Amino acid sequence: MRMPLKTRLYYGVGRHLPFLKIRPPEVDRDAVLILRPGRNSSITWEQQTTGETILTIPLENSSNRGRINKFMSRWFRTPDERRVELDEVGAFVWELCDGNLTVEGIVQRASKKYKMNRREAEVSVTMFLQMLHERKFIGLYKKVQKKSQGDRVV
Amino acid sequence: MAAALQEPSKTDSHKDGTNAEKTVVGWQGMRCELPPEWNVTGFSMDRESGYLRVDSPGNGTVTVQIRWTNAAKPAQKQPSLYTMFAPHFRKLFRQPEPVVPETDLKGNLEKVLKDTAKLAKKAKTTFESSIKAEKIEGENDERISINFAWSGAGKGQGKIWRCKTCNRVVVAQVVGMGKDQNSISAIAAQLFATLKDHSEDGYDLWGLYDLKLDIPEDFRLESQKLLSGHLHLAFIRQAERIVFDRWGLANMTRKKFTLPEWFQNSAVTSLKKLQKSEAILSSGHEAVTYSGKLSLIARAQTLKESRSLRRFPTRYAGGVWECTETNKIFSLQVCHSKNTQGLWEDVANRCFCHSAAETG
Numbered sequence: 001m002r003m004p005l006k007t008r009l010y011y012g013v014g015r016h017l018p019f020l021k022i023r024p025p026e027v028d029r030d031a032v033l034i035l036r037p038g039r040n041s042s043i044t045w046e047q048q049t050t051g052e053t054i055l056t057i058p059l060e061n062s063s064n065r066g067r068i069n070k071f072m073s074r075w076f077r078t079p080d081e082r083r084v085e086l087d088e089v090g091a092f093v094w095e096l097c098d099g100n101l102t103v104e105g106i107v108q109r110a111s112k113k114y115k116m117n118r119r120e121a122e123v124s125v126t127m128f129l130q131m132l133h134e135r136k137f138i139g140l141y142k143k144v145q146k147k148s149q150g151d152r153v154v
Numbered sequence: 155m156a157a158a159l160q161e162p163s164k165t166d167s168h169k170d171g172t173n174a175e176k177t178v179v180g181w182q183g184m185r186c187e188l189p190p191e192w193n194v195t196g197f198s199m200d201r202e203s204g205y206l207r208v209d210s211p212g213n214g215t216v217t218v219q220i221r222w223t224n225a226a227k228p229a230q231k232q233p234s235l236y237t238m239f240a241p242h243f244r245k246l247f248r249q250p251e252p253v254v255p256e257t258d259l260k261g262n263l264e265k266v267l268k269d270t271a272k273l274a275k276k277a278k279t280t281f282e283s284s285i286k287a288e289k290i291e292g293e294n295d296e297r298i299s300i301n302f303a304w305s306g307a308g309k310g311q312g313k314i315w316r317c318k319t320c321n322r323v324v325v326a327q328v329v330g331m332g333k334d335q336n337s338i339s340a341i342a343a344q345l346f347a348t349l350k351d352h353s354e355d356g357y358d359l360w361g362l363y364d365l366k367l368d369i370p371e372d373f374r375l376e377s378q379k380l381l382s383g384h385l386h387l388a389f390i391r392q393a394e395r396i397v398f399d400r401w402g403l404a405n406m407t408r409k410k411f412t413l414p415e416w417f418q419n420s421a422v423t424s425l426k427k428l429q430k431s432e433a434i435l436s437s438g439h440e441a442v443t444y445s446g447k448l449s450l451i452a453r454a455q456t457l458k459e460s461r462s463l464r465r466f467p468t469r470y471a472g473g474v475w476e477c478t479e480t481n482k483i484f485s486l487q488v489c490h491s492k493n494t495q496g497l498w499e500d501v502a503n504r505c506f507c508h509s510a511a512e513t514g
Contacts, residue, residue, distance in 0.1 A: 030212075051406075087406070089406070114403055115480050115482075118193075119363070127382075
């Protein structure tokens with residue numbers, strides 16, 4: 001998961017100067033497995049006959065860009081959207097990222113469908129979800145126990 | 155290469171599929187059975203003195219740790235001219251090897267417990283341990299063992315023993331948190347009942363991530379790659395080599411490649427001048443096989459890599475097959491000398507890719 005620059009610098013210092021004992025917090029495996037991945041609503045996707053899925057990601061709205069950015073994008077004719085192709089397994093996981101299933105649930109389904117060892121499936125799926133999350137294609141939600149508070153974005 | 159391969163050995167207990175509900179772990183001659191979905195998470199490459207760690211599924215708070223050393227070999231000292239040449243002179247003048255003093259099991263165990271106590275001290279917890287009396291066990295009374303248990307920064311139950319057959323000193327323990335006391339006892343009982351430190355049929359079991367592969371025990375692990383979806387193990391015996399690969403998601407791979415096309419990319423040598431044929435394995439799978447003489451370039455490459463002329467490989471045998479039951483592609487390649495014909499068939503028939511339950 002992408003950290004803010006300030007935090008990254010802070011932990012970078014800790015890595016190079018170990019005597020300061022600055023370490024990033026350890027990620028609890030159990031805490032990750034109960035997260036619910038949900039797709040970015042601005043992304044559209046289309047399934048190909050070959051099994052692959054093509055994601056269409058709209059690039060930042062031109063009205064939000066700065067003057068120089070606007071000028072440069074007009075000058076270089078940058079596209080308004082980006083396309084990303086997911087393979088069959090990626091497409092399967094993408095379809096399951098509807099905010100209802102937990103990471104654990106997705107791992108179990110992928111493991112069953114592609115006859116993978118549980119650990120192999122967990123490593124592959126969590127790495128893939130982490131990559132999607134870094135690119136802001138999905139958000140990871142944690143279901144809060146109290147009904148009144150509803151779901152909370154992590 | 156023969157079209158139909160030989161029948162599997164009847165002594166192979168893991169081939170009948172009865173162990174499907176257990177995880178069979180095998181590494182460097184050590185083998186044990188653990189509950190389902192336990193996985194190897196740490197290991198060493200060395201056979202003489204090594205380490206294996208197997209974690210429980212889920213949280214992974216309970217782990218099995220196995221350490222072994224070769225008691226027949228004296229402790230490694232600084233290399234000197236004497237240590238380099240003495241074994242050769244002994245051989246030349248037919249002098250007996252110096253007697254290695256018998257391993258002090260209690261001393262070894264105290265060292266293990268001392269290290270564990272240090273961890274407990276770091277965690278600021280009290281450390282307690284209990285050691286049981288020495289006993290002789292094994293089918294042929296080949297083991298002298300001591301059971302032990304400790305509690306400190308967690309809990310552990312273990313056993314240390316020396317095996318007269320393979321001259322290994324093994325420390326095996328099940329470690330967990332305080333709350334795991336019951337499961338530690340149950341797993342320790344299963345582990346100590348099934349843990350073996352040497353093979354009985356001349357083949358070492360390499361078992362991890364649902365793979366069970368028997369390799370002749372004089373082959374040593376040369377390299378490994380344990381990736382998600384790809385498992386690679388390479389073994390060496392003097393200049394002879396066995397290279398094993400397993401890929402996941404076979405159904406997706408087969409949409410783009412045929413088995414020979416896929417195999418060509420991973421083959422250790424060019425397959426152009428080799429004889430292509432088909433073989434039925436003992437697992438029931440049809441394998442595409444290649445065999446023939448190694449090219450001069452391949453031989454030069456082997457010489458460069460192995461730096462040994464003993465058992466110099468002049469022949470190649472390789473094959474690839476798909477296991478639809480587990481959705482995996484397997485490939486096995488052997489570079490062997492003229493005297494070890496049939497090595498590919500032998501190993502391929504001892505590769506257990508799926509259980510009877512998966513077939514059903």
